[in-house]
Amino acid sequence: MRTAYSVEKVRAAERDLMARLPDGALMQRAAAGLAVACADLLGRVYGSRVVLLVGSGDNGGDALYAGARLARRGAGVRAVLLTPERAHQGGLAALRAAGGRVSADPRADIGRADLVVDGIVGIGGKGGLRPEAAELAEAARARTVLAVDLPSGVNADTGEVDGTAVRADATVTFGAYKPGLLIDPAREYVGALRLVDIGLDLPDEADVTALQHADVAALLPVPAADSDKYRRGVVGVVAGSARYPGAAVLSVSGALRGGAGAVRYVGPGGDAVIAAHPETLVHAGPPSKAGRVQAWVIGPGLGDNEAAMADVLASDVPVLVDADGLRYLDPARLRARTAPTLLTPHAGEAAALLGAAREEVESARLHAVRELASRYGATVLLKGSSTLIADPEGAAVRVNPTGTGWLATAGSGDVLSGLAGSLLATGLAPLDAASAGAYLHGLAARRAAEKAVPLTACDVAAALPGTWHSLAD
Ligand SMILES: NC(=O)C1=CN([C@@H]2O[C@H](COP(=O)(O)OP(=O)(O)OC[C@H]3O[C@@H](n4cnc5c(N)ncnc54)[C@H](O)[C@@H]3O)[C@@H](O)[C@H]2O)[C@@H](O)CC1
Ligand SMILES: Nc1ncnc2c1ncn2[C@@H]1O[C@H](COP(=O)(O)OP(=O)(O)O)[C@@H](O)[C@H]1O
Ligand SMILES: [K+]
Known part of the structure; x- marks a missing residue:
């Protein structure tokens, strides 16, 4: 599992460690890791060059000490100082002693650089980049850029970007991943x-986590020798309408896998479902x-069917609500349920549920x-280019690390609803069913896209068994 920690927690861990180490030791560890990444x-x-x-902070200090290491190995190193009087004095002295210099002509030096190291601002950043910093970020656009701790201008805690930010080819982060990086x-x-590990001792509870292969493999249910179809779990899919019969077929295709x-x-799409998937009841x-x-999974292509929603929500089993089903949600009704509910909106649906604009959701996904x-x-489960999953108790939010832009194709969300609902029916908790489902779905899309593009939602469903098998290996 990949774990990410808020700036507050990283700062606290740094304070504890610094109290036990000689002055400047942590910055030296950071600079050493940074210099290795620059060399790579x-x-x-x-x-x-x-x-x-x-x-003017320690982020700049890291860059200066790493620059000194590179200068000692024969690189021509120039430092562009945003506020010369506040630049890290020890770092500047080290750079000078190693043969590096302060740039007399920043634009020309950036234009010639083989590598630009972004030490403008790290976890001490507040708000959008100030104009002079934003200008440097723009000037570096065409070069290879390595960001120190995080690309300057991005919010480490939330992943929000307020105005201009540095666009990095690579980022070296210290001690712990920050949520915004994911x-x-x-x-x-x-x-x-x-x-780069600098020896921080971090708390058990992270703010954001990302499941990796092994975590998902451990979650996937495997039939036991004495399993029967009922004990493996039965998933019900309420989807499709005269207008959208395909959604029923796609959601079932995910549920079967x-x-x-x-x-x-x-629902009314039984004939189409049976024609595509005769194994369905x-x-x-x-x-x-x-x-x-x-x-239950309810919603894909459902159209106006409030009665079916009320019927399903009255059940005592977990319910996944997607697409059209999301139009009939009442928080009090959901809270009164005896079993958990899982909602799977995309940004537009999430915006409607929050009474906000779609852009607000997309720019502040973690908050949403x-x-x-x-x-x-x-x-x-908030769908999109970095799918996020939050539970109502406030556990660490999961960010899905798989996926591809090719998934932005009609019906791929219907496949995900069936897939995650099926995992719910096998007994996984909603947070696990949703994150394992998103992981499999994104990985299946990537594997399918390696063979042929453009992808269709059917291609994603067809790639699921091979993906499942590859995880179980
Ligand atoms: N604390 C530690 O133990 C360690 C810290 N390290 C480095 O130190 C960094 C944090 O250092 P600091 O706390 O000094 O903070 P930063 O260097 O991240 O930022 C603070 C400075 O940036 C300026 N600034 C803030 N917002 C800005 C904006 N929007 N536009 C332009 N300038 C802005 C501030 O005026 C301040 O001088 C980390 O990101 C990491 O790179 C590493 O050396 C590892 C060890
Ligand atoms: N740019 C993107 N990068 C990666 N995945 C994406 C992107 N855009 C959409 N997706 C994924 O594609 C699926 C689309 O689902 P959804 O919006 O519900 O579409 P539909 O309703 O047509 O099925 C979701 O799993 C979502 O996370
Ligand atoms: K930076």
């Missing part, structure tokens, strides 16, 4: 992300008369997903 990017250090963008829009600015032993489809409805299930989970008393 440069390929050949000797004779290379490196420009350091140096702000969440869009900031994630777009990070490039290849590397963590989510580990449940059987899929019940309830179909029923015209209402859902409460269709037979026992261990979890936490707010939805707490307001609706449900687990919420």
